[in-house]
Amino acid sequence: MPETRRVSEVVDCILHSVALLNRRVTKHVDVARREQAPLFGPEGPLDSIGLVSLIADVEESLEERWNVTVVLATDRAFSRSRSPFRNVAALAEYANELIEEKLCKAKSR
Amino acid sequence: MQGQVALITGSRTGIGRALAEHFCARGATVFGCSRSPVDWSLPGYQHFRADVCDEQAVCSLMSTIRKSHGRLDVLVNNAGIAGMNHLFLTPLQQARSVVDTNLLGCFLVSREGAKLLRKSSRGRIVNVSTIAVPLSLEGEAVYVAAKAGVVALTQVLAKELAELGITVNAVGPTPIETDLLRGVSEEKRQRLLERQALRRLGSFADVINVVDFFARAESGFVTGQTIYLGGVS
Numbered sequence: 001m002p003e004t005r006r007v008s009e010v011v012d013c014i015l016h017s018v019a020l021l022n023r024r025v026t027k028h029v030d031v032a033r034r035e036q037a038p039l040f041g042p043e044g045p046l047d048s049i050g051l052v053s054l055i056a057d058v059e060e061s062l063e064e065r066w067n068v069t070v071v072l073a074t075d076r077a078f079s080r081s082r083s084p085f086r087n088v089a090a091l092a093e094y095a096n097e098l099i100e101e102k103l104c105k106a107k108s109r
Numbered sequence: 110m111q112g113q114v115a116l117i118t119g120s121r122t123g124i125g126r127a128l129a130e131h132f133c134a135r136g137a138t139v140f141g142c143s144r145s146p147v148d149w150s151l152p153g154y155q156h157f158r159a160d161v162c163d164e165q166a167v168c169s170l171m172s173t174i175r176k177s178h179g180r181l182d183v184l185v186n187n188a189g190i191a192g193m194n195h196l197f198l199t200p201l202q203q204a205r206s207v208v209d210t211n212l213l214g215c216f217l218v219s220r221e222g223a224k225l226l227r228k229s230s231r232g233r234i235v236n237v238s239t240i241a242v243p244l245s246l247e248g249e250a251v252y253v254a255a256k257a258g259v260v261a262l263t264q265v266l267a268k269e270l271a272e273l274g275i276t277v278n279a280v281g282p283t284p285i286e287t288d289l290l291r292g293v294s295e296e297k298r299q300r301l302l303e304r305q306a307l308r309r310l311g312s313f314a315d316v317i318n319v320v321d322f323f324a325r326a327e328s329g330f331v332t333g334q335t336i337y338l339g340g341v342s
Contacts, residue, residue, distance in 0.1 A: 049272045049273070053227070053273070056224040056227070059224070060175065060224075063172060069165070069168040069169060069172050071164065071168060073220075
């Protein structure tokens with residue numbers, strides 16, 4: 001699958017998870033902004049419990065789509081100078097990296 | 110427990126197996142795991158070979174539960190190994206293994222398990238610690254430190270997971286005739302019993318009683334607690 005197409009599908013997975021989360025939280029993520037929608041941090045509406053719920057939902061959604069178990073809360077995620085959880089685009093790019101690694105590993109087995 | 114979905118780590122033998130038998134007998138669907146395969150089977154029980162310190166193995170286990178049941182109701186973090194030696198006689202690798210299995214295993218399974226427990230109407234985590242913690246038992250420094258960490262983890266996770274409707278509690282058993290105790294001398298056992306208010310070895314039923322209490326629907330307002338058995342506090 002071409003890289004850009006997969007990133008776009010990851011964005012869809014994230015936005016789907018965000019839409020589900022929006023039903024359960026009081027401060028909503030602005031899904032109309034799609035990739036540019038802020039998630040967590042100075043501009044993001046999510047509190048820590050909102051973020052962990054989103055992480056769990058996105059991991060599940062990615063597994064359903066690509067059949068790979070991905071853990072988003074890695075050392076790499078938290079050591080980056082710019083958080084991958086700041087908006088949908090950053091999370092999609094980061095999640096795509098993890099999926100790519102998992103798929104490559106599975107292929108090489 | 111009827112209709113509940115439970116995961117018990119370290120379920121091949123001892124307390125874990127007794128809990129699996131108890132939960133299955135009460136109509137729960139029980140998943141269990143250990144590093145080695147089991148040589149027994151139970152209706153309603155499914156066993157996985159998984160090391161609680163192995164992130165990929167734990168994720169795969171949770172993935173299987175999610176695909177088959179979509180949720181988890183009760184998680185018992187029972188997997189543990191002991192390292193019973195004086196400080197000078199404790200190799201670093203043994204110390205690492207004890208911390209990895211007892212503390213980090215509990216952390217890892219809780220982290221991944223909570224993602225499924227939040228989908229339950231009453232998610233429960235019950236961690237297994239030990240009375241060796243309040244007794245500051247000499248000769249088990251790293252084991253006690255790791256299990257003290259389990260108590261601390263219990264208290265913090267109780268706060269972090271409360272908003273997801275998950276309670277987190279711990280039970281601290283006295284010595285029970287299990288694999289862990291087999292290497293302990295009779296003299297040491299007696300000395301240990303003398304430090305309990307109730308001076309007898311514990312039984313699986315004693316532990317099951319406390320786990321049952323934490324797991325039941327009526328205990329939804331109980332979280333962050335550790336119950337030590339045998340009158341040790």
